[in-house]
């Protein structure tokens with residue numbers, strides 16, 4: 253309803269001169285205006301491509317992973333979202349030798365894109381999701397639609413939402429790095445490589461929001477599916493945790509479920525995805541996760557099983573949280589250390 257009202261206002265204003273027009277568009281644009289560019293339909297279109305059989309399960313170092321990396325790079329180029337350092341250089345290459353525990357080590361790359369902050373460009377928020385998966389076995393393709401196609405395409409839509417704000421003169425005050433990491437499944441390699449070879453100094457890295465599996469409903473939540481598991485938000489920073497809760501209260505009807513945030517939870521998810529490499533460097537993190545399900549790490553993790561409306565809500569929550577971290581006056585710090 254809000255979006256409709258905004259378009260009506262823009263149409264009403266269209267009789268005025270161009271400058272006034274832009275002013276009124278800005279005045280009426282809220283974070284929700286940009287969040288509303290994240291749609292279930294676009295997430296679905298991306299994911300059917302990204303988790304297609306032609307990607308062959310996107311195993312680190314294979315042709316399928318290279319094709320997936322190209323998909324991401326082409327998206328950012330089309331959206332005119334820049335590479336962080338050098339024009340059109342969206343890859344952070346990682347040599348084969350780095351993947352020490354891989355059975356057949358091959359070179360790979362993280363894929364990176366960047367939106368420069370308008371007021372505090374040196375302060376960086378890192379959004380991360382791993383884009384490769386476990387490949388093929390006995391001729392069967394492990395599509396990894398949820399793991400982590402869901403996080404990957406959500407990041408594309410989040411990047412597009414921020415870029416829409418940039419084009420409307422409302423870009424984020426702090427900078428945002430979109431970090432698509434490689435080698436997660438074989439040992440969190442891409443995120444470790446990034447934190448050992450950071451493009452921007454870690455001391456200027458304000459927070460990391462990591463998304464790994466946000467397209468499904470875990471069996472234990474079937475009765476109450478309007479949720480997202482949050483892990484780690486209060487471990488290093490009360491400021492981040494409070495911000496996250498405030499944003500969810502204001503912009504989302506999702507239940508934030510902290511079951512797996514318990515120190516004594518035997519699953520130890522806090523240590524099991526890419527955010528951990530940031531957390532161990534004392535950078536506050538939040539890990540967004542739907543829990544495991546019957547198709548986890550199986551060839552049946554396919555895009556037809558994704559809950560796109562729910563994924564849209566989760567992606568919007570992450571967008572709003574990143575928006576607030578990027579724009580609030582005070583910088584998030586590891587205030588619990």
Ligand SMILES: [Zn+2]
Nearest residue numbers: 399400436464
């Ligand atoms: Zn994963």
